[in-house]
Amino acid sequence: MGSPSDTRPYGRTGGSGRGRRVAVVATMGLALFVIVLNNSSLNIAIPTLMRDLGAGLATVQWIVDAYSVVFAGLLLAGGACADRWGRKRVTLAGVAVFGAASAVAALADTAWQVVLARVVLGAAAAFVMPGTLAVLIDEFTGRERATAIAIWSGVASLGVAAGPLLGGLVTASAGWAAVFWLNVAPAAVVVVAGALVVRESSDPARGPVEIIGAALSVLAVGSLVFAVIEFGALGYPAPPVVAGAVVAVVAAVAFAVRHRRAARPLVPRGLLRDGPFLGASVGNMLLFFGLAGSLFVLTQRLQxxxxxxxxxxxxxxxxxxxxxxxxxxxxPVLVRRCGDRVAVAAGLGIVAGGLVVLAAVPAGLAGVLAGLAVVGTGFGVAVPAATGVLVSRVPEERAGAGAALNDTMQELGFALGIAVVGATLNRFFTASLGADADRAATLHSEGERAAVIGGEQGALIVEQAGAAFDRAATAGLFVAAAAALVAAVLTIVLIPARVGEHRRSTP
Structure with missing residues (x-):
């Protein structure tokens, strides 16, 4: 795949053919699509997986979130490794491991085997996603870079949004394991194509990777999501909830201290005090929070x-x-005409409006279709604009670190969206049905079959569970809408009208 010592800024020379550049965008887009698709396609297979493996709501949340927790925690380290050892090398190695781990997950026969396989998938993905964006940042400049980032963001959004459709098709024909087999062939294509068309690049300074900071980031993110999931199952002040929250806070403080003292921190110094960076980061995180949380609820509600x-x-x-x-x-057109702040804030506001439609309209497919169309519009507007702002604030030579920062916020939003909205769903459902919640959830997943087998009592339990699920889903969607509105307000305050092409120098 080439040596990092042979790298050069190929996006700024005349030796790069247009056909190869298009192939680079396509290859990196496919790599990104596969790792994002893995999360959203699994959502649609949840009812089938619950029945086949006997998994409860809390276990299902860990099957979904094990990937996101490890992914989000390791992204900063993944970006640093890409800058250090070569973006092409690290990205393609991660894709290869991702394809192999997908095959292992498809062969699992217990819920916790799937959880462990998802941990490996998340770790592999953390070394893929930053590299895909870093390659594009290094390949393109100016408007071409803005277009490439928009395509990259669109592919990420498409992977989240199209996952339920592809997951539904393969689950119906081949069972839940098919959502993992879905990853294997594209991963092989990416490895072969990437080896042929992607040129190597890396940070000329290539300092050591900050291992301690990476470990603390994994601990902080993992503990936070664990605490939220356990809150949904056990409530406060259950010991696991308190312990998870305390560990998350301590690890976050330790990460901040290490960040200030490390010779080469995972996050370039000064970014955490940079208003546009913070606004774009929060916007990206809460956009994925809203989309992931709403799809987690809706794919189950529809079934x-x-x-x-x-x-x-x-x-x-x-x-x-x-x-x-x-x-x-x-x-990108909206950004050029109206500015970064308007594009990001407008997109967030549209997402919030769509989530309110999903939560407030009477139960029915028409309301679901309308609400999702609105959410998708806002998401597609805001994510490329927010990503462009965030990347523009990161030093050019730390492209991998900048990409990792962007990806970390997105994946943290994804993990917390499922955790928080899932916890809200779990708490409201349990509060409505009390001691019968577990039995009702099991019968609810069986639908009409449970009503027929259980007679009048079974039908009554199924109906009560359905009504409780609707109330819980509505509450979860309103939580996601509130998060999007908060992000819109912060965006207006923190992001200037036009951030421009200015890029910070290394602090």
Whole structure:
């Protein structure tokens, strides 16, 4: 794959053919699509997985979040490794491991085996995602870079939004394990194509990777998500909830101290005091919070409450994929005409409006389709704009670190979206049904079959569980909408009208 010592800023020379550059965007886009798809496609397979493996709500949340927790925690280290040892080398190695771990997950026969496989998948993905964006940052400049970032962001959004449709198709035909087999062939294509068309690049300084900081970031993120998940299952002040929260705070403080003292910190110094960077970071995090949380609720609601099979449920959320792609194409134009602040804030506001529609409209597919279309539009507008702002604040030579920062915020939002909205769903459902919650959830997942087998009592329990699930889903969606509105306000305060192409020097 080449040696880091042979790297050069190939995006700024005349020796790069247009065809190869298009191939680089396509290859990096496919790599990103695969790792993002893995999360969202699994959502649609949750009911089938619960029945086949006997997993409860808390276990399912860990199956989903094990990936995101490790992914978010290791992203900063992944970006640093890409800068140190070569972005192409690290990215393609991560894709290879990701494909192999997907095959292992597909062969699992217990829920906790799936959790462990998802841990490996998350670790591999953490070394892929920063590299994909860093390669594009190094390859392109000016408007071409803005377009490449918009395509990259659109692919990430498409992977989140299209996952339920693809997951539904393969789950219906081959079971839940098929959502993991779905990753294997594209991963192989990326490794082969990447070896042929992507040139190596790295940080000329290439300092040592900050291992202690990476370990503390994993501990902080993992403990935070653990505390939120356990709150949903046990409530406060259960010992696991308190312990998780305390460890998260201590690890975060230790990370901040280490960041100030390290010779080469994972996060370039000064960024955490940079208003545009903070605004874009929070915006990105809460955008993925809202999308991940809403899809986590809706893919289950469509199957449990509306009685749709996985394919139909996937088709029902297709509008969000279409509108994300269309809006992502328009986002750079909106940024040029109206400025960064307007694009990011408007997108966040539209997302919040769509989530309110999903939460407030009467139960029915028409309301779901309309709400998802609105959410997808806002998401497609805001994510490329926020990513562009964030990347512009990071030193050019730390492209991997900058990409990792962006990816960390997105994945942290994804993990917390599922954790917080899932915890809200769990708490409201349990509060409505009390001691019968576990039995009701099991019968609810069986739908009409449980009502027939259980007679009048079974039908009553299924109906009560459905009503409780609707109330819980509404509460979770309102939480996601509130998060998007908070982010919109912070964006208006922190991001200037036009950030421009200015890039910070290394602090």
């Amino acid at each position: 449990f409450r509306f009685g749709l099979d996985p394919v139909a449920a996937g088709l029902a959320v297709a509008p969000v994929a279409l509108t994300v792609v269309l809006a992502s194409v328009c986002s």
